[in-house]
Amino acid sequence: MLRMILQRLMIAVPSLIGVVIVTFLLTRALPGDTAAYFAGPAATQEAIDQIRVKLGLDKPLIVQFGRYVQDLARGELGMSLTTGQPVATDIRTRLPASAELTLLGLIVSMVIAVPLGIFAATRPGSMVDHLCRVIATAGVSLPVFFTGLILVYVFYYLLGLAPAPLGRLDIFFSPPPQVTGFFLIDSLIAGDGDMFLASLKQLILPVLTLAIFSIAPIARMTRASMLAVLASDFIRTARASGLSPKTVIVTYAFRNAMLPVITTLGMVFSFLLGANVLVEKVFAWPGIGSYAVEALVASDFAPVQGFVLTMAVMYVVLNLLIDILYGVVDPRVRIEA
Amino acid sequence: MKRRDFLKSVTAVAAGTALPAPAIWSPAKAQSRQETLLFVTESGPNNFDIHGVGTNRPGYEVSWNCYDRLMSHGKKTLADGTESYDRDTFTPELAEEWTASDKSITFKLRKNATFHDGTAITAKDVKWSFDRAVTVGGFPTFQMKAGSLEKPEQFVVVDDHTFRVDFIRKDNLTIPDLAVIVPGIYHAQLIQKHANEKDPWGLEYTKNNIAGGGAYKVARWQPGSEVVYERNDAWKSGPLPKVRRIVWRIVPSSGNRRALIERGDADISFDLPNKDFAELRQIGKVRVASTPIGNGIWYLGLNCKNPPFNNVKLRQAIAYAIPYQKIMDAVMFGLANPMYGGKTNTASNLTWPQQHGYNTDIAKAKQLMAEAGFPNGLETTLSFDLGFGVIGEPLCVLVQESLNQIGIKTTINKIPGANWRNELLKKELPMIVNTFSGWLDYPEYFFFWSYHGQNAVFNTMSYQDKAMDAYIDAARTAAAENDSAAYDKNVRGFVNKAFAEVPRIPLFQPYLNVAMQKNISGYRYWFHRQLDYRSLAKA
Numbered sequence: 001m002l003r004m005i006l007q008r009l010m011i012a013v014p015s016l017i018g019v020v021i022v023t024f025l026l027t028r029a030l031p032g033d034t035a036a037y038f039a040g041p042a043a044t045q046e047a048i049d050q051i052r053v054k055l056g057l058d059k060p061l062i063v064q065f066g067r068y069v070q071d072l073a074r075g076e077l078g079m080s081l082t083t084g085q086p087v088a089t090d091i092r093t094r095l096p097a098s099a100e101l102t103l104l105g106l107i108v109s110m111v112i113a114v115p116l117g118i119f120a121a122t123r124p125g126s127m128v129d130h131l132c133r134v135i136a137t138a139g140v141s142l143p144v145f146f147t148g149l150i151l152v153y154v155f156y157y158l159l160g161l162a163p164a165p166l167g168r169l170d171i172f173f174s175p176p177p178q179v180t181g182f183f184l185i186d187s188l189i190a191g192d193g194d195m196f197l198a199s200l201k202q203l204i205l206p207v208l209t210l211a212i213f214s215i216a217p218i219a220r221m222t223r224a225s226m227l228a229v230l231a232s233d234f235i236r237t238a239r240a241s242g243l244s245p246k247t248v249i250v251t252y253a254f255r256n257a258m259l260p261v262i263t264t265l266g267m268v269f270s271f272l273l274g275a276n277v278l279v280e281k282v283f284a285w286p287g288i289g290s291y292a293v294e295a296l297v298a299s300d301f302a303p304v305q306g307f308v309l310t311m312a313v314m315y316v317v318l319n320l321l322i323d324i325l326y327g328v329v330d331p332r333v334r335i336e337a
Numbered sequence: 338m339k340r341r342d343f344l345k346s347v348t349a350v351a352a353g354t355a356l357p358a359p360a361i362w363s364p365a366k367a368q369s370r371q372e373t374l375l376f377v378t379e380s381g382p383n384n385f386d387i388h389g390v391g392t393n394r395p396g397y398e399v400s401w402n403c404y405d406r407l408m409s410h411g412k413k414t415l416a417d418g419t420e421s422y423d424r425d426t427f428t429p430e431l432a433e434e435w436t437a438s439d440k441s442i443t444f445k446l447r448k449n450a451t452f453h454d455g456t457a458i459t460a461k462d463v464k465w466s467f468d469r470a471v472t473v474g475g476f477p478t479f480q481m482k483a484g485s486l487e488k489p490e491q492f493v494v495v496d497d498h499t500f501r502v503d504f505i506r507k508d509n510l511t512i513p514d515l516a517v518i519v520p521g522i523y524h525a526q527l528i529q530k531h532a533n534e535k536d537p538w539g540l541e542y543t544k545n546n547i548a549g550g551g552a553y554k555v556a557r558w559q560p561g562s563e564v565v566y567e568r569n570d571a572w573k574s575g576p577l578p579k580v581r582r583i584v585w586r587i588v589p590s591s592g593n594r595r596a597l598i599e600r601g602d603a604d605i606s607f608d609l610p611n612k613d614f615a616e617l618r619q620i621g622k623v624r625v626a627s628t629p630i631g632n633g634i635w636y637l638g639l640n641c642k643n644p645p646f647n648n649v650k651l652r653q654a655i656a657y658a659i660p661y662q663k664i665m666d667a668v669m670f671g672l673a674n675p676m677y678g679g680k681t682n683t684a685s686n687l688t689w690p691q692q693h694g695y696n697t698d699i700a701k702a703k704q705l706m707a708e709a710g711f712p713n714g715l716e717t718t719l720s721f722d723l724g725f726g727v728i729g730e731p732l733c734v735l736v737q738e739s740l741n742q743i744g745i746k747t748t749i750n751k752i753p754g755a756n757w758r759n760e761l762l763k764k765e766l767p768m769i770v771n772t773f774s775g776w777l778d779y780p781e782y783f784f785f786w787s788y789h790g791q792n793a794v795f796n797t798m799s800y801q802d803k804a805m806d807a808y809i810d811a812a813r814t815a816a817a818e819n820d821s822a823a824y825d826k827n828v829r830g831f832v833n834k835a836f837a838e839v840p841r842i843p844l845f846q847p848y849l850n851v852a853m854q855k856n857i858s859g860y861r862y863w864f865h866r867q868l869d870y871r872s873l874a875k876a
Contacts (some may be wrong), residue, residue: 038391039475044794045762047475051390081391083560084383084544090560142609149592157596164602165593167562171375171584174557174565284588286562294380295563297724299755 001327005320012316017253019312020072020305024065027301036301038081055081067304078302087306090291095310096181097168098280098287102272104203105210110265111262113215113267117222117261121230122249129241136216148209148282155205163201170198206283210276214268221264225257232256258329266322270315363407374857374875376605376868377594381561381587386543387518388469388477397518398867399564404521404549405465405574407500408512409434409445412872419626420872421862424778427512431458432523433551439504442512444652446498448530450573452524452550460500465525467492467502469538477519483777484514499669513777524548536826551582552578552871556625562587566870579859579874590720598852605853605860607869610727614850615670624855627848628862629674633774635728636841637736640767642799645717650709652839654693657702660739661801662815666843668731672850676843684832687825689780692837702743714744721770724754728768732844736770764792764799771797772847776864781812784831788840800840805831811849 035052052058056067062205071078077087120132153160163170168183172197176186183199229235230253238248277289295303326333361722382396385403389396402823411426432444450458468489470477473635481487485508493501504511506531514520524542531542534726542548547555558622566583586603588594595613597603599622609617618625637659646652661677679685679692706712721729721736730751747768752760760766773795775782786795790806812827849866859872 009783030755033756036762037755044479047479048762050474054390082383084389085560092561094561095645149492149590151597157600160600164597164600166586166588166597170367171373171563177558233724236851240454267797282593283591284562284586284590286559290589291561297754305826 001324004286004323004327007319008323009316014308015087016312016316017310020069023095023305023308024068026062026152026294027304028061030299030301033063035134037298063316079305080303080306081300082298082303083291087302090303091288091310093178093181093308094288094291095286096287098273098276098289099255100182100184100278101203101279101285101287102210102269103274104207105272106214106265106269109211109214109218109268112211113218113220114261116215117256118226118249119138119220120223121226124227125335132219136219139212139214140216143214143278144209144213144276145278145282147212148206148279151205151299152282153207162205165205165283166201166202167286168199169195173198175305202283206279206285209282211278214272216270217264218261222257222261225260226253228259229253255309259326262325262329263307264319270311270318273314294329346472346847354448365537369582371875373584374452374580374582374603374604374870375584375586376608376871377586377588377597377603379587379589379591379594379608381564381585382558383560384544384548385555385558385646386540387521388473389540389544390527392476393554393869396863399547399555400521401518401863401865401867402553403547403551403565403868404523405431405450405458405551406516406518407446408435408516409575410516410863411709414627414861417627419628419862421628422864423721424513424611424864425787426630427516431463437512440508441501441503443495443501446500447573448498450550452527453547453554453569454524455571456526458550459497460494461497462525463500463522464489464492464494466523467520470519473538476483480517480519480776481514483782484508484510484512485512486520491875499667508813509816509819510777510779510782513779518777521549524550533652550574553788555584570816575871578871580870583782597854598854601854604857605851607666607851607868609850609852611668611670611672611850614672614852617852623852624857626851626853626860626862627672629846630774630866631778631864632776633691633772633847634676635673635770635772635847636846637844638771638841639839640764640798641801641840642764643767645711646767646798648709649838651711652842653695654702654705654709654711654743655745656842657692657698657705658739658743658745659695659844660697660735661695661844662697663735663739663801664666664732667735668728669845669847672848673845674848674855676845682833682836684829685835687780687828689828689832690843691832693839693843694835695839695842697739699742706743706745711744714746716746716748717767718750719747719768719770720750720752720760720766722754723751723780724757725772726751728847730748732770732803734803735739756792761797762794764797765828765862770844773786773797775868778864779816779831780828781809781816784809784835785813788831788835798840800838802834802838803832808834816834 031237035048039048056064058178063190066232080087080090083090104113120129125130139218152165156165169175176183176190176195179186179189182198187195187199237255238252277293280287280290292304292307358445374526380395382393382399383394384392385399385780386392387397387400406429407430409430410422411428412420413423415421431446431450433447435442435444446460452458471481471487471489485504485506487505491503491505493503495501527548528539528542552569553566554569555564556567562583568578568581588597591609594606595609598606615626617623640646661675663676665671666675676690676692677696679694682694719733721733728803733749738747740747773787775786786793788796788800788805790801790808792799808827808831812824812831815823815827849862851860853860856876857873858876861869861872863869
């Protein structure tokens with residue numbers, strides 16, 4: 001097991017190096033001029049040049065790259081000009097916000113989508129199956145910002161049920177002391193029940209938005225993979241041997257159908273983490289996606305590079321986790337490894 | 338029971354205790370809600386210090402409220418009942434009084450004023466702050482220069498509580514420039530502790546920390562999401578502000594900023610599209626204050642350096658082909674002052690901006706096109722800043738459509754905000770839609786930056802004309818010398834010339850719109866267009 005993890009990490013190193021080089025070059029290829037943007041509206045050419053020197057942007061690319069790699073080696077990701085803070089600090093405070101939202105969204109959609117997919121597969125052509133199809137199609141075809149805005153409009157603006165879309169906490173709470181960065185967990189650690197409820201309330205609508213969007217791929221994948229497994233020989237044998245339908249579906253079929261579902265989960269998770277920019281914008285959520293987009297608009301290199309690098313590392317870790325899960329779910333994978 | 342209340346109670350019961358209706362406050366919370374003001378905007382500060390590198394506009398707002406200046410402006414009430422700063426009166430802030438002569442101005446500082454940490458504010462701090470502003474470079478130095486405040490030698494400590502500014506030349510903008518955001522008073526000792534060789538003025542420290550003595554202190558800052566202020570109860574430079582705590586939340590979605598103000602959760606909402614402001618005004622649940630932005634104009638700029646727009650007749654033809662009224666209605670929803678519809682193209686008074694004599698007259702435009710030597714029209718590009726896309730995009734589409742009628746085929750060129758200034762500096766774009774407004778609300782100031790042959794970045798059309806320069810320079814001199822006859826003649830001179838040659842075609846004067854709850858009072862328009870918390874009150 002340990003050997004496998006090490007091996008996987010070794011393989012990830014070249015791709016991370018690639019990511020570092022490519023993001024560096026790509027951000028440099030952006031059309032905007034950072035120095036001109038931050039010199040302000042009143043800037044003369046002279047003032048812009050001054051800022052360029054201050055930011056080290058006057059040096060040749062290769063020197064800038066060298067400096068960037070040196071900083072990286074020391075764990076520094078540079079300074080963000082849009083927030084004025086070190087990128088590493090920004091990411092440290094913002095990644096948990098995105099992760100909390102995404103994880104909850106994924107859990108909610110899993111809780112709905114997996115049973116839905118199983119039911120649909122066991123009764124193909126039935127009402128449940130059609131429902132699954134409708135939900136999946138609707139969920140995928142509604143863009144997240146649209147779902148988000150509709151939810152805000154109905155539950156906040158019209159009904160007044162949901163709290164104001166003002167980010168992670170109501171204005172009367174200050175964030176709990178940071179341990180994990182997940183407000184739900186941190187507030188429990190601090191023993192503050194009110195805050196736990198407050199942050200949970202803030203989470204409901206954005207989590208629903210994400211869940212609605214991600215139900216589709218999970219439900220469809222569960223259904224397809226269950227259908228394939230249910231049609232296979234060993235299920236027929238199990239059924240013929242007179243095992244109860246519950247044992248057949250849960251113990252034999254579902255476990256075998258889980259592999260592709262796990263893969264999809266991993267993909268959906270990493271996709272959501274990067275792509276929930278719009279949800280973050282709608283709910284004023286101080287997450288990592290909106291952070292990267294704001295930086296892009298301002299041609300602010302460091303946060304964009306930091307963001308891509310963080311995402312790359314997350315992908316590597318996530319894939320590793322999924323591989324380990326494979327081993328847990330399916331002994332054959334372990335033996336082959 | 339109202340339908341909404343019914344729904345609320347039904348769903349609340351259904352949802353059980355895990356989901357209590359959010360509008361239920363405990364009494365303590367309701368109390369603190371009374372003393373807290375929540376306002377929402379699109380973006381937040383990136384730096385607390387206006388002297389910093391690349392500080393954005395929201396950052397200016399922090400500087401304005403957390404630092405004091407020597408003097409500030411009085412107030413006046415506009416025709417529609419909105420309060421505004423008064424350009425022509427100066428009121429004491431950190432300085433109790435001052436005496437001005439031809440050569441200098443001497444300030445007496447308050448003896449009991451302190452910084453947030455309790456240290457007394459002395460003239461040494463004032464000098465250090467002014468030295469800093471004229472030395473750090475970039476925007477602060479540029480702004481100080483606009484009022485002939487250029488060298489540290491101009492700033493003299495007479496004694497602990499007396500401070501003098503020596504003039505290097507006669508300039509009627511020197512005193513107004515002492516009341517803008519830049520010359521704030523910084524805690525020299527505190528900042529010097531955090532300064533080093535690479536950063537002699539401690540800009541890194543003041544980026545994240547307030548080192549001033551202003552009416553508000555920053556209690557918490559989460560970049561990109563919120564700023565929380567507490568009132569400085571020891572503030573001596575003015576009447577103690579009414580609001581104890583101010584929460585500034587960043588809400589990127591304009592739809593939500595509107596929902597928040599309509600639901601009554603936010604007290605003040607900024608940066609809404611004009612359409613929303615117009616609708617909010619009509620609904621009448623909240624108060625919308627719309628104040629014309631002083632010295633501010635949206636215009637169509639034509640590049641006078643290169644053909645084809647170096648041709649005056651062609652520029653005039655375009656000025657007759659702009660759909661002015663449509664722009665007012667469909668882009669601004671009536672929330673702007675029209676800049677067309679004057680009787681003639683001669684200045685009617687000494688104010689700026691004022692209306693020019695062009696109107697939408699396609700026949701006349703066609704005739705001028707022929708006279709200019711373009712009977713068959715031409716092709717060009719029309720550029721705008723995507724950062725202001727809400728206004729720029731529909732505006733450009735209307736202009737494109739209208740110019741098509743006189744044979745000018747335009748391609749619309751959307752330029753991302755990060756690249757816009759870069760493009761402006763190059764001064765190669767043939768036709769642009771842009772906006773400019775100066776903090777110092779004087780016609781000669783506007784023209785000096787926008788039309789003068791010094792070719793500042795704001796002279797986006799690269800307009801060069803010796804006679805124009807002469808008018809502008811003479812008006813500046815006349816203002817400094819208090820020679821009203823010469824001032825009158827030259828201001829009219831440059832306005833007439835700008836209208837006759839139309840290097841930039843003024844479209845409208847935009848409003849600064851702010852939506853607020855009806856129990857909020859004391860909102861005041863300021864030249865810098867940021868919120869001044871000190872005068873606000875919540876009933």
